[in-house]
Amino acid sequence: MSVTAPQGFDAAGIAAGIKRSGALDLAVIVNRGPLQAGAAVFTSNRAKANPILWSEQVVKDGTVAAIVLNSGGANCFTGPEGFQVTHRTAEAAASALGISAGDVLVCSTGLIGDQLDGEVLEEGVLSAANRLAGDEAAGADAARAIMTTDTKPKTVEVVVDGWRIGGMAKGAGMLAPGLATMLVVLTTDAVVDSAGLRAALRRATRATFDRLDSDGCMSTNDQVTLLASGASGVAPDPETFVEALTTACRDLALQLQGDAEGASHDIAIEVRGAVTEDDAVEVGRSIARNNLFKAAIFGNDPNWGRVLAAIGTTSAPFDPYLVDVTMNGVRVCHAGRPDRPREDVDLTPRATSVIVELHAGEASATIWTNDLTHDYVHENSAYSS
Amino acid sequence: MSVTAPQGFDAAGIAAGIKRSGALDLAVIVNRGPLQAGAAVFTSNRAKANPILWSEQVVKDGTVAAIVLNSGGANCFTGPEGFQVTHRTAEAAASALGISAGDVLVCSTGLIGDQLDGEVLEEGVLSAANRLAGDEAAGADAARAIMTTDTKPKTVEVVVDGWRIGGMAKGAGMLAPGLATMLVVLTTDAVVDSAGLRAALRRATRATFDRLDSDGCMSTNDQVTLLASGASGVAPDPETFVEALTTACRDLALQLQGDAEGASHDIAIEVRGAVTEDDAVEVGRSIARNNLFKAAIFGNDPNWGRVLAAIGTTSAPFDPYLVDVTMNGVRVCHAGRPDRPREDVDLTPRATSVIVELHAGEASATIWTNDLTHDYVHENSAYSS
DSSP, X not given: OOTTSSTTEEEEEEOOSOSTTXXXXXXXXXXXXXXXXXXEEEOOOSSOOHHHHHHHHHGGGSBOOXXXXXXXXXXXXXXXXXXXXXHHHHHHHHHHHTSOXXXXXXXXXXXXXXXXXXXXXXXXXXXXXXXXXXXXXHHHHHHHHTOSSOSSOEEEEEXXXXXXXXXXXXXXXXXXXXXXXXXXXXXXXXXXXXXXXXXXXXXXXXXXXXGBOSSXXXXXXXXXXXXXXXXXXXXXXXXXXXXXXXXHHHHHHHHHXXXXXXXXXXXXXXXXXXXXXXXXXXXXHHHHTOHHHHHHHHTTOOOHHHHHHHHTTSOSOOOGXXXXXXXXXXXXXXXXXXXXXXXXXXXXSSEEEEEEEOXXXXXXXXXXXXXOOHHHHHHHHSTTO | OOTTSSTTEEEEEEOOSOSTTOOOOEEEEEEOOSOOEEEEEEOOOSSOXXXXXXXXXXXXXXXXXXXXXXXXXXXXXXXXXXXXXXXXXXXXHHHHHTSOGGGEEEEEBSOTTOOOOHHHHHHHHHHHHTTOBOSXXXXXXXXXXXXXXXXXXXXXXXXXXXXXXXXXXXXXXXXXXXXXXXXXXXXXXXXXXXXXXXXXHHHHHHTTGGGBOSSSOOOSOOEEEEEEOOTTOOOOOHHXXXXXXXXXXXXXXXXXXXXXXXXXXXXXXXXXXXXXXXXXXXXXXXXXXXXXXXXXXXXXXXXXXXXHHHHTTSOSOOOXXXXXXXXXTEEXXXXXXXXXXXXXXXXXXXXXXXXXXXXXOSEEXXXXXXOOOHHHHHHHHSTTO
């Protein structure tokens, strides 16, 4: 499991002293090659954290030798000093690993607006570099070191003929589109160049992380990184690679949904019968972001009127008097009016299905979200205190 | 106060038996003239309730003789039967008052997806018609009869030289743009024709109800209606009329904000230094809809990072490293980095001020919203049960 599952990757996760709790807070992952190809997708938030600004430049040439990730501070809105801390982190890794700082990605997660201590990070990187290993325990430590309010680490492994994809993710709040706010590192020992990685990552994230919208809030620090070592010597068919990568991304996305802050329901909103896939996504997202709908699901209330009210705010073509809504298998709304009784819907399970049939076309899409709960409000009102 | 403050209007508010609780649930307001001019703005939700579909047609010719409003059911997504109930309501009022059904507006509020009982409504309208009066008590009853989860009635009176504007409003949840979800009736004895009413209402709502965004959810039943009797004999200057109307609308909007479901903070988000007013509104709305920001305010946490993260999701021109954020008088962020300590901000008062200075231009706008609280989640998860 985790990022050390494929050949060619070493990892470490340590307690560098960034978190006051003494928990693991710094991860380093090194690509031992022979390939050192990398690609990444970043938050579409225009307010970008310093590590995003750094990593966007590093990944441009397609060569990535290592990635450093810290929890305990986002290093966002910390000015030029904050950028220097990111730069110093990359330099520390470069010096410890005998590589170029220009090939070191940096990711940070935690509270916005607090300065990270550059010396603590530098010492942490040096210490982590001494503990790098390619075994399962090292990958597990790395996955733990990037956790913030996550209650458990998220890892994945996909095995195909002769090559693998491994991965880890963090993200329990601010899961939103453009991509779901989080840090993800995926590794593979398949032989794929950076252009191939980039194309595959775009396609895989579009259908997975981009459709996860836990609370509608978009982070300043999102980054999904894909690294290839080529150590298996196998160059997979591009379609096969995209499929395996999509499988890995979907698995991690659903783990993120299942651990979303304070949530009591994992809601899959499937929109069918849209004119275009973009319409289906817009409709699904509008429902996923409707606080009244989300609070109703928390209360096990199949309030389908709120579903239709949310659809009505979109620009997707539809006729309100053709829409069907099915919740956990019970069609509560048919042709825009009441169908089977609300009481027949059992919303007590955590897994919740909402199917909206627009009867406007042939396209469909599924958006994953969570309910709006007392615990969500509590966790997010107490985060920085 | 209320809709009977201007001359020429009679009102009644009764318990028709729509609400199981036996509370007041039906209001009738009649315009005795000599003018019977009317204008209205409606929800921009494309999923419109039956009374909206009806009222949109009625108001087109600019003549409105009466309006019937009920709480206890939204009559939305109730199919052709639901439309018949609305029609029957208007016919009942027409018959009781000796006017045309085509001059009777209808508004409904309450749960979506439940059929209203046409007979109960018809009897209620006849009973209310027998109790119409032009005094303050009648106006107060009408304001009470439209309440749903409101904890108190909302009324307003503005007195200008020789003429008045009166008004009532309901709306405690689903306050959102396009307009803040609610029912509002404004009356005036000024001499203004329907074209003048329409133009003035558009301008007044744009700067008031349209800037109220309590929870980002847009209703299917919103309607703001303005009726003129001309009974004062005074034809005011159009600008004076718009100003007085805007004053009345702002007063009611702030009453709605102050009674928003479960809220513990009334937040005014003032965006300054935007390139255009539309940009300022977009930025303010994005902050107002950010659940993480709203939960932080509930927790009295001046988490300005969430303000900047929300700005970053807009298309408004701005440089993250020029932005200042001031919360309750304390500038916590200057030029995109930490300024005065968070601890200096006192967020315990209900009235909360957030000022965002973009330093991108000269335009500004204020958006009013509320925090995201345990009580909001509770009230909205229990609404239909």
